[in-house]
Amino acid sequence: MKKGIFSGLIAVTAIMLIGVIMLTSSANIKNSGSENIAQGIWEIKKEWNNARYLLDKATTDALADSANTGPCTFALDAAKVQHYYMDTIAHIPGCTQAFTVAATAQAGNYQATGTITCSKKISNDFSIKKFEKPAVFTKTVSVQKDMPAAGDCTVIITDAQSGLVEISRVV
Amino acid sequence: MYGENKTGKGFVFSTDAALGIIVVLIAAASMTMLYAPDSSWQKIFQSTSRSMADSAVVGFYMNKVPADMGLETEIPAAVKQGYCGRIYDYNADNGAPGIQSAPMDRNYCGGI
Incomplete structure (x- = not known):
């Protein structure tokens, strides 16, 4: 047998061993990074959902507060809705909103349409992930005077998408 | 050295090769430790906190208090390590x- 063949075989084995270790380590690092990114994306979507929930409730709140208690009438106050949106979204850093609210063809129905965008810097990745999706809130507003002359004015806000009465308030 | 004949020449592998293996093994061990992924504790906490985060979201939208x-x-x-999921109502x-x-x-x- 030629001299040095075993040393040569061992050298080749050693190189292969180093290669396998490097590939395994690299795969582990990539796997760990993927988990962090997945967790980050989950967090962004969680915040987007929370922002959507808050803006939905803010729509109801703003519409209820737009009722004119004296004559017991309702007129959409778009500026008030926007103001409520701005104050609400400020509670969730990293999320922004762009909504417009208008009356729909169906009497008493008001619809807010727009987009919620949430972004977050993912740890161990150093990139900013963004999640943007449109949202629609449709509410039915009803104001009624229990007694025509001097009775109380009742404001009822119903979520048109779920049919749930969200506010039934005597104002 | 094991495998050497009386003349000192290796018939299986030489002393240099044996030293080479030792060096490679030390290098391999060092690299494994250097590039090792998160420790097992971190893995356990990451998995547990994910589970707690899921519970927080489900609990909130089902209108449950944390104790539920x-x-x-x-x-x-x-x-030892805690997690808090904050959701606005x-x-x-x-x-x-x-x-x-x-x-x-x-x-x-919650925490573990």
């Missing part, structure tokens, strides 16, 4: 006409 979901409002003192019907309700944070915390 096996969680607490603050990180328990007796844990909004009570539109606060009974104060003309005044905007303020979103309130609800914490779902």
